[in-house]
Amino acid sequence: MVDTYICSFCGESVEPGTGKMFVKKDGTILFFCGSKCQNNFKLKRVPRRVTWTKAGRKALGKE
Numbered sequence: 932m933v934d935t936y937i938c939s940f941c942g943e944s945v946e947p948g949t950g951k952m953f954v955k956k957d958g959t960i961l962f963f964c965g966s967k968c969q970n971n972f973k974l975k976r977v978p979r980r981v982t983w984t985k986a987g988r989k990a991l992g993k994e
Contacts, residue, residue, distance in 0.1 A: 940968035940978055942985030 936945045939953075939961040951969060953961040963969040971981065978986040988994045 936962040938962055938964040938968055940964075940972050940984065941981075942978070 933947045935947065936950070937943070938945055938950070940963060943964050945962050945964045950965065951963045953963065953969070953972075955961065961972070963972065971978075978984040979990045981987045982991065985994070
């Protein structure tokens, strides 16, 4: 059984063998599907305010 993870920023699934795992100093594990999500996280952007994320679409009432 192969584990699939959810991107911590956009909410999409991360395929096995792709993406990045980021471990914070407090031990929290974050998964990113690509550099776009990782860079937006580093810029401290809120996923609810970014229109292309699942949380952003839900906040706008699109889903």
